[in-house]
Every structure is written in structure tokens, then in C-alpha cells.
Amino acid sequence: MSGRKKLRSAVVGCGMGSNHAENMFKSNEFDLVSLCDLKRETAVKVAANTGEPEIFTEYEKMLAEMDVDVIVIATPTLLHASMTLKAIDYNVKGIYCEKPMTVDFGEAKRMVKTCKEKGVALVVGHQRRMNTTFQTMRDLIEDGIIGEVYLMRGLCAGDFLSDGTHTVDTIRHLNGDSEAEFVLGQVHRDLDTADKSGETGKRFGHAVESGAMSVMHFVNGVRAEIFTGDLRVQGYNEKYPGWAYQDIEILGTEGRLWRNGDGADPQITIWDKQAGGWRGIEIDKNNGVSDFVNVFDQFAYFIKNEKEHPLNGKNALKTHELVMAVYESARLNKKIELPLQQDHFPLKLMEEEERL
């Protein structure tokens, strides 16, 4: 890559953003020039491992002074949309926005539309789409190893918006990004439990439920069932290992493929006619390039108009629409046909209507 001009880059929000800063620092494509966090000491710690970029505690001041090409937004979700639009005002070329892209569906549409109008490359952090495990699963499915797929099941701790967005995006990815036809969803909230911030019923600045269940039907005939949050009961997982974070099972006419949740070994097991039982599948996890480095290298090619990014904003919008449709289904107690007509955040509406 020598001879290519590096993209002047900055990261705002140094929690998850610290990973991105480290990956950009290692990449040949990016020149990490600044970090921003409300807590200066948080940014200072990250700067020590990333070439001591300039530190800011005010986002707009950083944008005004640093003249960056690329911004990575890894602040709490409620800030994603306004920070994306603000970066566009300062003429950035590329935005990597953490998932979920925002809260209200209307805002998500605005983010994608404005980026398109201004020629800004928008990527959303559904990085699981690009990891070796899910790529391997997608290849196996496409090769027809389990026949015709008819059902996908996903299980995930956390709330449906913050963590379930990965499950929905992975299911869409494994299902060849088929359009969804309808969704049916239900949620419950238990205000006896608080998240790490100590606030009940809130996470990353927005309302959350404690547990959600949903069914999604896709136009290619595949159905998905997803359970998130405390519907994955504490103790149950420990007793029956495998029911973990982003645990995904694919049922086909000739067998079953199962992605055992994060950290499990083997990552994938399969039951197929050939094996006559469950067997593990070897995955090359040491191919020399970490998943995130690949995500960021491709981000640079996307900004330079060389190749569309698998995590592009338009695609992420489809995932966000499904997540919001599940909440809307819970709010209205009915099946929701896509495309979604509700632009607001249904959980917030449910709070206002005192029905959550």
C-alpha cells in the first residue's frame, strides 16, 4: 500500500472505540490523528497505544480543528445520528458508525440519505458479517451442505436493539440478505434490574426491554425466530452450555448447522447426512488478518470508491428496520408487514403510553 495517501482519521467515544483506534493505528490506510471522549483520561489511555494522537473532549471542536477525512463514532447509541450529521457538515469522506446505527427509524433513513447525497461512505459496525465463522457458515449454506434452509434460530443476551441487531444482521447475512415480508414480536421489561450504569430500563441513553422474542418471515420462504435478553434465563446457559451470545442454528432439509455462541469451541457444529451425527467444523482463525483490520481496510477502499463495503449503511438500514418492526409489533400487538411505516422508536412510544 505504500504510496497511497493515508486517510486522516479520528475516533469519538473511547470504549468500543478504543478497538477501532488500535486497528486504524495498525492499518496502512489510516492516519489516526485524534481521539475524543468526554472523559479525557479515557482517551489518554487509548492514545498511549495508538501513537499519541491529539486528544479532545468536545466533538465539534475536534471536527473544526482537525480537518479529518474519516470519523469513527463509538459513543452511546442515542448520539450516533446527530454525530453522523455533524461530521457531514465538516465534509468528512467516510463515517464508521457503531451499531445500532441509531434509535428512531426515521433518523436512520436520514443518516443513509444524507450520506448518499453528500457522497459520504457510511459503514455501520455489524462486523460479524465479515468474520470467519459467519463467512464459513454462509459458504456452507450456499454450497447446499444442509439442503434447502427453512428456519433460522438466534439466541442472544442483552437487549434487542443493542445486541439483537447483531443477531438480526447475521440472520439476514446467512439468508442471502433476502427482503423480509413480515415480523411478529413481543417484549417485556422488568424494572427490578439495572444495567451497568445503574439505570433501570435504559441502556446507551435509550429505553430497553429486558426480554424480546420475534418471528421474521422472509420473501425467500425462510423463517427466523430470535430470543434476546432475560428470555435466556440465568443458570440455564451454565447448565446447558452452547446457549450463549449470538448462538445461531440453521435448519435445512438435509441437516442442521449450529454456530455455538461466542467463545465456544468448536465454533460451528453440523449435523448432515454424510456425517450421520454432529461434528465440528475447522475454521482458519489465524489467517493473519484480524477481522477488524479487514473491516477497516475495506472501509478505506469504500471511501476511495474502489469497492462497496459489506457493512454499508444501506444494508444496515434493512437490519434496523427489522429491529424497529419487532418493537412496533409488540407495541401494536399485531403482525407488521414490511416496509415499516413507523419512523419513531416504538419502545419510547410504549413508555409514553405506559404500556412497557
Ligand SMILES: NC(=O)c1ccc[n+]([C@@H]2O[C@H](COP(=O)([O-])OP(=O)(O)OC[C@H]3O[C@@H](n4cnc5c(N)ncnc54)[C@H](O)[C@@H]3O)[C@@H](O)[C@H]2O)c1
Ligand atoms: N460492534 C460491536 O460489536 C460493539 C460492541 C460494543 C459496543 N458497541 C456499540 O458502541 C457504542 C458505545 O458502546 P461502549 O460499550 O463503547 O460504551 P461505553 O460507555 O463503554 O463507551 C462510550 C464512550 O463514549 C464517551 N462519550 C459519551 N458521550 C460522549 C460525547 N458526547 N462526546 C465524546 N465522548 C462521549 C464516554 O465517555 C465513553 O468513554 C454503543 O452504540 C454500542 O452499541 C458495538
